[in-house]
Amino acid sequence: ALLLLIALIVALSLLLGHKKESQPASLQTNAATTNNETPNNTNNANNTEAEGQIENLDLPDLIGKDSLKRSDENQVDAMMKKASLLYEQGQKDEALHLFDKVASFSQGIASHNLGVIKFKEKDFNGALDLFDSSIASKENASVSAIDALVSAYHLQDADLYYHYLKIVRNTLYKDYKKSFY
Numbered sequence: 001a002l003l004l005l006i007a008l009i010v011a012l013s014l015l016l017g018h019k020k021e022s023q024p025a026s027l028q029t030n031a032a033t034t035n036n037e038t039p040n041n042t043n044n045a046n047n048t049e050a051e052g053q054i055e056n057l058d059l060p061d062l063i064g065k066d067s068l069k070r071s072d073e074n075q076v077d078a079m080m081k082k083a084s085l086l087y088e089q090g091q092k093d094e095a096l097h098l099f100d101k102v103a104s105f106s107q108g109i110a111s112h113n114l115g116v117i118k119f120k121e122k123d124f125n126g127a128l129d130l131f132d133s134s135i136a137s138k139e140n141a142s143v144s145a146i147d148a149l150v151s152a153y154h155l156q157d158a159d160l161y162y163h164y165l166k167i168v169r170n171t172l173y174k175d176y177k178k179s180f181y
Contacts, residue, residue, distance in 0.1 A: 076106055080113065087117060108139030115147060124151040128160070135167060142171040 079102050087095035096117070102110045115130030131148035135141045145167035152160035 076102060076109065080109065083113070092117075106139065108134045108137030108141075108144070111137065112140065112144045112147070115144065115151075119147065119151055122154075124155050127151045128155075135171075142168055142174070145171060 079098060083095045083098035083102065086092075086098065096114070099110050099114055099117075102113075111130045111134035115127045115134060118124075118127035118130060128148055128151050131144045131151065134144035135148070145164045149161055149164035149168060152164055
């Protein structure tokens with residue numbers, strides 16, 4: 001019972017962490033600089049600032065002389081950050097397109113992030129399918145298993161919940177030093 005409680009706490013903290021980590025501090029509204037603006041002007045200024053940040057991420061081309069090497073995790077990280085930023089700004093189509101491009105380099109990570117999007121949209125069955133794909137790739141399997149566990153909890157499916165709990169127990173020690181997206 002204690003292990004179940006710990007797993008649930010870890011899962012919830014990871015879900016809350018996804019939301020917090022995907023919002024860079026530089027995008028937060030600075031009250032001192034926007035006091036003289038109307039609410040509409042504030043939104044326009046924030047959107048313009050955010051668009052400038054997206055353009056300044058210096059992402060690699062996917063084709064050509066600057067194309068992404070399969071082993072270059074830093075560039076995949078940058079692409080994932082851009083996709084997450086686009087999603088948080090409500091540009092879901094652009095974010096999903098970028099996640100699809102990342103999938104050609106890291107299927108597990110892309111599947112996990114698409115699963116998180118489905119989870120946020122409360123499509124728990126769709127999220128489970130994507131988390132299963134990520135688990136099968138063995139890239140950060142424990143994180144995908146934790147997110148799948150939470151999806152199973154929302155579906156109130158105890159068998160699935162314990163299935164994913166078993167996967168978490170079997171994979172967590174392998175993933176503890178890896179980057180989580």
